Amino acid sequence: MALALFALALGAFAIGTTEFVIMGLLPEVAVGLDVSIPAAGSLISAYAVGVVLGAPLLTALSTRLPRKSALLLFLGVFIAGNLVTALAPSYPTVFLARLLAGLPHGAFLGVGTLVAANLVGPAGKATAVSRVLLGLTVANIVGVPGGTFLGQVFGWRAAFLVVAAIGAVAVLGVLAYVPRMPAPEGVGLRREIAALGRRQVVLGLTTGVFGFAGVFAVYSYISPMMTELAGMPAGAVPVVLALFGVGMTAGSLVVGPLADRALRPTIYASLALLAVVLVLFTFAVHNPWTAAIGVVLLGGAGFGVTAPLQVLVMNEARDAPTMAAASNHSAFNLANAGGAWLGGVGISAGLGLISPALIGAVLTVVGLALALTAGRSARRPGTTATPDREPVEATR
Structure with missing residues (x-):
């Protein structure tokens, strides 16, 4: 159970890192894409729009999927969004990639906390949920400063490549440690x-x-x-x-x-x-x-x-x-x-x-x-x- 919660928290860590790391890299992103700082700042809004739209949309598409399959689907979309962000040649493509990366944010955390709650039962579900969401908080201590440093030294695209790699490790953790949970009947x-x-x-x-x-x-x-x-x-x-x-x-x-x-x-x-x-x-x-x-x-x-x-x-x-x-x-x-x-x-x-x-x-x-x-x-x-x-x- 502890390893399953860790795998879910690692996914949350990757999500928290990609959401906030761009705030520390706006000058590098602006120079790299040849746009103004305000235009680069719009990439933050693109991610937020993806979160707001993606939570109900991806959840609606996955209501009949087993929980584990849904988590893997969401992580796959997340990894794809960050890879495209890192490799996109132009500002419009990066904007769309950030929108894509934000889509699974709420869906993954929503299903992930449901899985955590069911792993421990009703008496400890708030603690289990808080452990999964702990990944978001640790991202602000380690992931965001670390990603900002990597982006400043090796170029802003490196930060999103690393986030995609962390997402891939989370996929392996979910595959290995999260038990199969069928979608509820009816x-x-x-x-x-x-x-x-x-x-x-x-x-x-x-x-x-x-x-x-x-x-x-x-x-x-x-x-x-x-x-x-x-x-x-x-x-x-x-x-x-x-x-x-x-x-x-x-x-x-x-x-x-x-x-x-x-x-x-x-x-x-x-x-x-x-x-x-x-x-x-x-x-x-x-x-x-x-x-x-x-x-x-x-x-x-x-x-x-x-x-x-x-x-x-x-x-x-x-x-x-x-x-x-x-x-x-x-x-x-x-x-x-x-x-x-x-x-x-x-x-x-x-x-x-x-x-x-x-x-x-x-x-x-x-x-x-x-x-x-x-x-x-x-x-x-x-x-x-x-x-x-x-x-x-x-x-x-």
Whole structure:
């Protein structure tokens, strides 16, 4: 079981690396493709669009596939997208390749977390889900800085070749260690879509959009905040980004066992803590040491929201959780885009570089209100909400 979880986490590590490594290589990509920095930045958006579109699309195409086959299909698309990115001769081709690479992001993480949950059973599924998603957090500590270094030394294309190779190793791990899990009987696309429309699922997804948007309202502008408000040198920014990854990893390790004991209270506490951290960040950011501590806490509190929400959505979708589990990652990418946009609105309105933290706190409070609303709704007599520890799905 441990090796199966490691193989799934390795796939998540590759996904997390390819999503964020391009941010550190924008100048090299722009020069290599003979485009402007803003045009190169559009390649980040291309990947995000791929995530949002791919989660429901690939999930719909794979609902009747055995789980292991679906994982291998998603990894195959991911590897192809990164290989084409590395070998593409022109900007339009790279743009399409980034879109392709993003398509399996949510589908792989959705099915991968379902597989992890079923490997351990209902009592430990939040911990198992957090271990798979740990790959995303470690990517921010090791994969993104390492890929950026490789891209700067050997050319930006080398970073995506290495990511494709990591994806290939993940394929071997899934083949060797993930047991065969047939698709649930009688669960087709219609039932998956119906499950996606359940009130508790919709509230869970919306909670993720608003709650996690608070993180990206700040993270998107962390570099100018550290240099202009905290007074750090530009060379310290990569260290700060690694500290964010350390916080994410710590949050992932802590929140899984807590969510296994009390799922909804863990979500409430994580969102409340995140809102408090964002408010305190407005004061802490004016000193380099307290700013660094604030970044660690931001990563920990922010990632404390993700795994519990993933389990909640899987639970509430009950016997047809695949589409909902994958769509949760589309929700997080919408949070990424929306948080960054709203943070930029505050800066453009003349509210200063500190404004994204306050905007993020408001967004997180909205997410907390949605989570509390969902919790009250689930306790009403006659509701059909799934208990926290109900198995995600039955396998034959």
